[in-house]
Amino acid sequence: MTANIAIIGFGSITRTLLASLAGNGAVRVKNIVVRPERIGTPDHAWQDARFVGSIAELDADVDTVIEAAGHAALRQHAGDVVASGRRLVLASSGALADDAFREGLETTARETGAEIHVVSGAIGALDALATAQIAGRQEVRYTGIKPSRAWRGTPAEQCVDLDALEAPTTFFTGSAREVAQLYPANANVAATVALAGPGFDATTVSLIADPGAVINRHVVEADGVLGSFRFETTATPLSINPRTSGTTVFSILSFLNSGSNSVRLV
Numbered sequence: 470m471t472a473n474i475a476i477i478g479f480g481s482i483t484r485t486l487l488a489s490l491a492g493n494g495a496v497r498v499k500n501i502v503v504r505p506e507r508i509g510t511p512d513h514a515w516q517d518a519r520f521v522g523s524i525a526e527l528d529a530d531v532d533t534v535i536e537a538a539g540h541a542a543l544r545q546h547a548g549d550v551v552a553s554g555r556r557l558v559l560a561s562s563g564a565l566a567d568d569a570f571r572e573g574l575e576t577t578a579r580e581t582g583a584e585i586h587v588v589s590g591a592i593g594a595l596d597a598l599a600t601a602q603i604a605g606r607q608e609v610r611y612t613g614i615k616p617s618r619a620w621r622g623t624p625a626e627q628c629v630d631l632d633a634l635e636a637p638t639t640f641f642t643g644s645a646r647e648v649a650q651l652y653p654a655n656a657n658v659a660a661t662v663a664l665a666g667p668g669f670d671a672t673t674v675s676l677i678a679d680p681g682a683v684i685n686r687h688v689v690e691a692d693g694v695l696g697s698f699r700f701e702t703t704a705t706p707l708s709i710n711p712r713t714s715g716t717t718v719f720s721i722l723s724f725l726n727s728g729s730n731s732v733r734l735v
């Protein structure tokens with residue numbers, strides 16, 4: 470069956486995803502949701518996809534909306550997606566650390582029959598986290614290690630001198646809820662871990678800038694009644710965005726192919 474999809478955002482993830490979708494007969498990209506002022510500009514075009522500024526303008530046969538645009542865009546559009554009864558597949562999971570926002574989406578989705586999926590994004594281990602969570606309490610830690618340049622333009626700059634670092638340096642330790650607010654474009658994975666596991670306040674997060682690194686590393690560790698595990702991913706960043714691991718793009722593709730590989734909220 471062909472999925473008719475729309476994508477919110479036309480940045481690094483979307484452009485890489487579209488290149489990877491070439492020749493995929495099972496997925497048709499009908500619409501791309503961008504800021505209204507971008508519509509009709511020369512660099513906002515892709516095959517026969519229609520660029521729109523709102524969910525209300527989507528083609529009627531769009532059944533799945535992928536979000537790859539950031540917290541603000543998710544806040545702007547997610548309510549309209551689930552109100553329309555469509556399947557929402559999102560990457561910017563950190564925005565869900567706002568309980569009122571997340572619960573509002575879940576309530577609307579239950580009313581309309583919409584589904585809400587958080588893609589695994591740059592990490593793995595969501596199945597093991599969910600299994601352990603059902604069995605009982607677990608201690609969960611996420612550590613994100615990225616090259617120093619990936620943290621430019623973030624509050625890390627107020628914690629350390631990124632250009633002067635000579636060794637890997639931890640500049641943030643706190644909860645998944647705190648990190649979601651402080652590092653919206655770099656720590657969505659921590660929110661995804663929290664959603665699969667013990668929640669935003671019980672998930673501990675450390676962020677590290679590594680001046681010698683050229684790739685991103687994500688470490689998920691858990692100790693619970695069933696035992697423990699440690700899952701470490703090394704992930705090449707997208708050439709067009711050092712903050713974003715390429716894995717994120719292919720986790721969306723994997724979800725589109727299989728309908729799995731996500732945390733399902735509703």
Ligand SMILES: NC(=O)C1=CN([C@@H]2O[C@H](COP(=O)(O)OP(=O)(O)OC[C@H]3O[C@@H](n4cnc5c(N)ncnc54)[C@H](OP(=O)(O)O)[C@@H]3O)[C@@H](O)[C@H]2O)C=CC1
Pocket residue numbers: 477478479480481482483502503504507537538539540541542545560561562588589590591592653654655657658661710712713714717
């Ligand atoms: N779960 C995970 O593992 C990961 C999640 N992410 C999430 O995905 C997001 C996108 O990543 P990436 O593609 O690398 O980021 P980019 O910065 O490359 O692209 C973001 C795109 O979103 C667009 N956008 C921003 N706000 C809106 C809006 N209100 N309406 C429509 N479009 C909008 C931007 O448009 P414009 O140019 O007009 O601003 C831009 O095209 C990240 O911000 C992060 O939240 C990223 C990596 C991993």
Ligand SMILES: O=C([O-])CC(=O)C(=O)O
Pocket residue numbers: 590591653654655656657658659685704712713714715717
């Ligand atoms: O892509 C990554 O490495 C992770 C990321 O940016 C995020 O979680 O927001």
